[in-house]
Each structure stands twice: as C-alpha cells, then as structure tokens.
Amino acid sequence: MSRASVLEVENLTVALRTARGMRRAVDGVSFSIGEGEILGVAGESGSGKTITALSLLGLLPIGARTSGSVRFQGRELLGLSRKQLRGVRGAQVALVSQDPATSLHPLLRVDVQMTEHVRAHLGFSKEQARQRAIEMLDAVRIPDPESALFAHPHEFSGGMRQRIAIAMALACEPRLLVADEPTTALDVTVQAGILRLLDQLRRERGVSVMIITHDLGVMSTVSDRICVLYGGKVAEYGATASVLGQPRHPYTEGLMRSLPGASQAGAPMVPIQGAPPSLDTMPSGCTFHPRCIWARESCHLVVPTLRPVEEGRWLACDIDPLHGHEPDLAEVGER
Amino acid sequence: MSVWLNNAAPLLAVQDVEVAYARRGQAPVRAVIGASITVAAGEIVGLVGESGCGKSTLGRAAVGLVAPTAGEVRYRGEVVEAMGRATRPRRLRSLQMVFQDPYASLNPRRRIGRQVADAIRLGTGAKLDDAEARGRVAGLLERVGLSANIAHRYPHEFSGGQCQRIAIARVLATDPACIVADEPISSLDASAQAQIANLLAGIVADAGLGMLFISHDLSVVRKIAHRTVVMYLGRIVETGPTEPIWSSPAHPYTRALIAAVPVPGTRSALASELPGDVPNPARPPSGCRFHPRCPDAIDRCRTEDPPPVEVEPGWQSLCLLTKPRVVPRGPSLEAR
Numbered sequence: 186m187s188r189a190s191v192l193e194v195e196n197l198t199v200a201l202r203t204a205r206g207m208r209r210a211v212d213g214v215s216f217s218i219g220e221g222e223i224l225g226v227a228g229e230s231g232s233g234k235t236i237t238a239l240s241l242l243g244l245l246p247i248g249a250r251t252s253g254s255v256r257f258q259g260r261e262l263l264g265l266s267r268k269q270l271r272g273v274r275g276a277q278v279a280l281v282s283q284d285p286a287t288s289l290h291p292l293l294r295v296d297v298q299m300t301e302h303v304r305a306h307l308g309f310s311k312e313q314a315r316q317r318a319i320e321m322l323d324a325v326r327i328p329d330p331e332s333a334l335f336a337h338p339h340e341f342s343g344g345m346r347q348r349i350a351i352a353m354a355l356a357c358e359p360r361l362l363v364a365d366e367p368t369t370a371l372d373v374t375v376q377a378g379i380l381r382l383l384d385q386l387r388r389e390r391g392v393s394v395m396i397i398t399h400d401l402g403v404m405s406t407v408s409d410r411i412c413v414l415y416g417g418k419v420a421e422y423g424a425t426a427s428v429l430g431q432p433r434h435p436y437t438e439g440l441m442r443s444l445p446g447a448s449q450a451g452a453p454m455v456p457i458q459g460a461p462p463s464l465d466t467m468p469s470g471c472t473f474h475p476r477c478i479w480a481r482e483s484c485h486l487v488v489p490t491l492r493p494v495e496e497g498r499w500l501a502c503d504i505d506p507l508h509g510h511e512p513d514l515a516e517v518g519e520r
Numbered sequence: 521m522s523v524w525l526n527n528a529a530p531l532l533a534v535q536d537v538e539v540a541y542a543r544r545g546q547a548p549v550r551a552v553i554g555a556s557i558t559v560a561a562g563e564i565v566g567l568v569g570e571s572g573c574g575k576s577t578l579g580r581a582a583v584g585l586v587a588p589t590a591g592e593v594r595y596r597g598e599v600v601e602a603m604g605r606a607t608r609p610r611r612l613r614s615l616q617m618v619f620q621d622p623y624a625s626l627n628p629r630r631r632i633g634r635q636v637a638d639a640i641r642l643g644t645g646a647k648l649d650d651a652e653a654r655g656r657v658a659g660l661l662e663r664v665g666l667s668a669n670i671a672h673r674y675p676h677e678f679s680g681g682q683c684q685r686i687a688i689a690r691v692l693a694t695d696p697a698c699i700v701a702d703e704p705i706s707s708l709d710a711s712a713q714a715q716i717a718n719l720l721a722g723i724v725a726d727a728g729l730g731m732l733f734i735s736h737d738l739s740v741v742r743k744i745a746h747r748t749v750v751m752y753l754g755r756i757v758e759t760g761p762t763e764p765i766w767s768s769p770a771h772p773y774t775r776a777l778i779a780a781v782p783v784p785g786t787r788s789a790l791a792s793e794l795p796g797d798v799p800n801p802a803r804p805p806s807g808c809r810f811h812p813r814c815p816d817a818i819d820r821c822r823t824e825d826p827p828p829v830e831v832e833p834g835w836q837s838l839c840l841l842t843k844p845r846v847v848p849r850g851p852s853l854e855a856r
Binding site: 229230342343344345372373374375376377378380381399400401402403404405406429430439440441443444445446448450453454455456457458459460461463 | 570571572678679680681682709710711712713714715717718721722736738739740742743763776777780781782783784785792793794797798
C-alpha cells in the first residue's frame with residue numbers, strides 16, 4: 186500500500202469482563218487503513234469485529250482491558266483520557282452504526298442533532314453550523330436539505346435516516362469513518378445508494394472508511410482490502426479481490442462456498458458446519474478448528490500465527506488449503 | 521384476479537386479499553391489495569420485496585394472524601379466519617409459521633424440551649406421557665440437526681442459528697402441512713443462513729410440505745424457491761417460476777431489485793441504485809404504483825392501472841409495457 190496510513194492497529198487485544206472472568210474478545214489483531222481507502226472487516230457474531238471498532242473510538246464497555254496499539258494519524262489512541270478522546274471522537278474518527286432508527290435521537294429535530302457536535306468540535310457559530318449541516322445533507326443527497334433540518338427522524342424512510350446519520354458523521358470532516366453494518370438494516374435498492382455514497386466520499390474527500398459487514402457481496406463491491414476475523418483473531422487479510430477471489434483460509438473459503446450462488450443449481454448450499462464460538466467457549470489452538478474440514482491434530486493445539494503469504498497478503502492457517510492437502514470430510518461428518 | 525395453472529389443488533390459496541390497517545381520523549392504509557398466491561404441497565414459494573411492501577402483512581394474513589379486509593385465504597379448501605387470541609381451530613393447526621427472530625419467538629424461561637413438547641401436545645392434541653414426549657422431542661431435535669441431549673437447556677445458551685433450529689423443531693412438532701416462514705434467516709450469522717435455508721428446503725423436500733418463504737435476501741430465494749412472487753407497495757407485480765424470472769425478469773421493478781444485489785467475489789461495478797424510496801403506502805402514487813421510480817415509465821403509467829400480463833403460462837407481470845413472450849415452436853427456432 187503506497188498510500189499513507191491513517192490508522193494503524195497493531196497487535197490489538199481487548200479483554201472484556203464477563204460473569205466468568207476476563208475473556209479476550211479481540212486477540213492480537215493488526216491492520217492498517219490508508220488515506221481514501223475502504224477496508225472491509227468481515228466476521229460473524231463473536232468474531233470481535235464490533236469490539237475492534239469500538240476500541241478505535243474509545244467506546245469499550247467499562248472494565249475492558251486493552252493492549253497493543255491503535256495509532257491514528259501517528260497518535261496513540263489507546264490510553265487517552267476521556268477528555269482527550271472527546272477531541273478525536275466525532276471530530277476525526279466518526280461512527281455510523283447499523284440501525285439509523287436507534288442512532289438518531291427520535292425527539293430532536295435534525296438541525297439540533299446535526300449542529301451540536303459541529304459547534305462543539307469546530308467552534309462554529311449557529312449559522313455556520315447550519316450551513317455546514319445543509320452542505321452535508323446535500324452531499325448525501327437528501328432532497329431539499331433546508332426543510333429536512335426542521336424534520337424529526339421518524340419523518341424519513343430507513344435509507345434516508347441512514348443518509349442523515351452519515352451526514353452527521355461527516356459534518357466535522359473526519360478523516361476516518363467507522364461504519365458498523367451500515368446497510369444491513371436496509372433494502373438492497375437503498376443499500377446500493379449508500380455504498381455509492383461511501384465510494385464517492387473516499388474519492389472526493391479522501392475519507393478513509395472501515396466498513397464492517399458480513400455481506401461478502403457488499404464487501405466485494407466497495408472495499409479495497411479485507412480483514413477476515415474469526416474468534417477474535419485475523420484469519421486472512423489482503424486485497425479484497427484476491428482474498429475473496431482465491432481464499433486461502435478455510436474459513437474464508439467456507440464463507441464463499443456457502444453463498445447461494447456458489448453451489449450448483451438445484452443442489453443444496455454448502456454451509457460451514459457448526460456455530461461460531463462465544464467468549465466462554467473459545468476453542469484451543471486455532472479457534473476455527475472445530476468447524477474446519479481441513480483440521481489436523483496440530484490445529485487443536487497450536488495457535489497459527491499470521492504470516493505473509495504473498496505481497497500484501499497475510500494468512501493465519503498452518504494448513505493453507507491451496508497447497509495440496511485433502512480435506513478430512515469424514516471427521517467432521519455431514520451435519 | 522388470476523387463475524393458477526397448477527395441476528395439483530393448492531394447499532394454501534390466497535385469493536384477492538386486501539389488508540387495510542385502520543387509522544384514527546384518517547383513511548386506512550392499504551398494506552396489501554388484490555394479492556393472490558397459491559402454495560402447493562412440496563413447493564417453496566418465495567415472496568420478495570422491499571421493507572414496507574406488505575410481504576409480512578401478506579404472510580400474516582395467510583396464516584390468519586391478521587384479517588383480510590377483502591378476499592379470502594383458503595387452506596385445504598377451507599377458509600382461514602383471523603384468530604384474535606382464541607384457540608386455533610383444529611383444522612388449521614397444521615398451517616404454521618416460522619418467525620424472523622428466534623430469541624423473540626421462543627420462551628426464554630422454559631426449557632427447550634418442554635417448549636417442543638408443548639407444541640406436540642397443543643399442535644396435534646396427542647396425549648403423551650413424559651417418557652413418550654422425551655422420545656418425540658429427541659427425534660425432532662435430531663431432525664433439525666441438534667443433539668437430543670440439549671432438551672434440558674434454555675434458549676439463551678444457544679446461537680441465533682441454533683435457536684432458529686429449535687423454533688423449527690417446535691413448528692415440526694405440530695406435524696405441519698404448510699409453513700409460512702417470515703424472514704427466517706435474516707437475523708442469523710452468515711454461515712447459519714445457509715444452514716437454515718438448507719434445513720427448510722430439506723424439510724419441504726422430505727415431508728412434501730408447502731412453504732411460503734418470505735425474504736428480502738434475493739439470492740437465497742433464487743436458490744431454494746420453485747416460484748417467486750415479487751411485491752411492491754402492497755401489490756404483487758410479478759410472479760412465476762423462479763429461474764426464468766431471474767434470468768429475464770419481465771417487470772421493471774424486478775429488474776431493478778435483481779440489479780441491486782452485489783455479487784461476491786468479483787470486483788463488479790457498484791450495483792445500480794433504484795432512485796428514490798418506497799412511497800408512503802398511505803399515499804400511493806396514481807396509476808402504476810412503481811411509475812415514479814420506474815426507468816421505463818411512459819405517460820400512461822401515471823394514470824392507468826397496469827393490467828396483469830401473462831408473460832408465459834404461469835408467469836405474470838403487472839405492467840403496461842410487458843409483452844407476452846411467444847415461445848418459439850419447431851426445431852429450427854432455437855430458444856431466445
């Protein structure tokens with residue numbers, strides 16, 4: 186990646202307090218995001234993707250313990266005080282969450298929600314902040330932005346609300362947008378518009394985007410690089426076209442194989458068996474081994490290290506299915 | 521409105537159903553208008569459309585959870601009445617529903633085995649002693665791919681996909697002949713979605729059930745549904761056999777929906793966007809309801825109600841511009 190990195194995450198580990206003690210939700214995760222780049226983070230529930238995102242914003246639950254490093258524009262974010270974080274959060278790193286119905290305040294008009302943080306972070310006057318809000322609503326293509334300012338969130342459709350949430354996130358001109366499942370609650374027709382918008386933002390404004398989604402179709406269309414998380418660890422990391430085009434981790438490969446379009450017409454889909462682990466049931470060794478059709482005995486014991494396998498591509502699997510092994514189908518069984 | 525060319529008598533027949541939600545001081549919202557769907561035994565009918573198009577309302581009307589304001593639903597030839605909270609008549613107990621969120625549809629404070637056993641007793645009226653119930657529950661759990669020894673556990677101990685399996689086991693406990701599944705996979709993890717879709721398709725194939733599969737995930741519907749029904753703003757706009765609809769959709773809305781689905785594994789161009797949002801169903805556009813967003817709309821679409829056009833036998837499109845496709849005959853004419 187020749188582009189300057191906006192965000193560098195190195196060996197990030199986050200332990201959460203649970204009823205049964207501290208549990209690692211994120212375990213040694215590393216990635217970087219370049220300027221104007223869209224990095225996709227893929228994973229199922231329990232993969233650590235949302236906790237990773239929250240740690241970039243200093244929004245982890247109380248009692249969470251972190252180690253490693255999260256450097257944003259060269260500045261370490263882990264360990265900042267609440268006050269210091271407040272200067273970063275919303276201003277330079279902004280979050281768009283999954284459900285715009287819950288991320289917008291239902292009782293406040295759009296103008297109140299869109300100007301408060303602009304005035305606080307940038308010291309704008311009321312009028313300047315209003316102008317900025319109009320400009321941002323226009324940028325996300327809300328028709329008639331001036332009257333939209335006087336409306337309440339419920340007066341908009343789901344897609345429009347998500348556009349408003351993005352406009353709000355952009356109002357302070359952040360360098361990094363963290364979008365946690367931004368289109369999952371939306372219809373495909375609306376989703377296409379939001380994805381176009383993200384793509385346009387990075388091209389025209391140079392905003393870097395970390396998009397979290399389990400939809401590999403979405404991933405393929407917008408992200409430049411992809412980081413596949415499983416059980417709190419990076420399974421595979423590299424250019425989206427090569428990782429999804431030729432997956433080398435059995436988990437990525439399984440995800441691609443389970444897609445409805447991947448199997449023969451008339452034949453059933455080929456899902457990955459089993460369910461993702463929870464914090465309390467994290468398997469030993471490679472966390473994917475109980476579901477892996479390639480797993481060998483060593484996978485139960487040895488934690489695979491993330492190693493470079495090609496230029497710009499990293500893999501955490503000691504078996505590497507592309508290199509001439511046969512899957513042990515009998516051991517996993519049919520169900 | 522339409523008569524289906526179907527050899528077997530349909531298991532479930534939704535005929536010209538309209539569902540209107542009354543509002544105080546305002547005209548009612550017509551969430552579903554003139555909808556007709558049939559589901560035959562052994563068949564999966566996929567129902568797709570954007571949120572707010574009325575697909576869930578139609579699904580609920582099909583099992584009698586909401587009352588149609590016009591038209592009727594027949595199950596095995598008998599009218600399905602909306603129920604209120606009264607006991608469901610015995611003849612309707614084999615018409616069942618799978619809901620979107622298994623955590624919400626299962627009782628969080630009752631052991632899984634007991635919930636499934638309740639369904640056997642209530643759904644089939646069988647008088648079982650505890651040992652018999654345990655045996656039946658074990659069989660049902662295994663049928664949905666779970667281990668029989670989880671019967672004493674609670675829903676919160678399981679993932680979303682596992683809970684949906686439990687919810688499906690509970691539906692199967694009633695010995696159903698027809699299932700309406702309303703977004704049964706959309707709240708699940710990526711790998712669980714394919715598992716549950718396979719499970720449902722397998723149940724239909726093995727037991728010869730009929731299923732109305734409601735989903736906004738078009739690729740899964742393409743994969744498992746025999747026929748596809750597309751809804752827009754309360755109306756069924758296209759319906760027919762799945763594969764032909766997908767490869768050459770007749771209705772402009774169906775085309776737009778399919779074009780919006782991003783294809784994984786290819787650095788494809790960004791999927792095309794359908795401009796605008798679904799209009800408010802309380803104030804639907806005049807003429808064809810899709811005309812404000814339709815790339816092909818002509819002046820007549822603004823004023824005229826589109827007629828159902830038979831594209832091919834068993835395949836209809838509700839659009840002024842749809843032309844019947846003449847199937848070429850004779851050996852010299854290769855298919856289009």
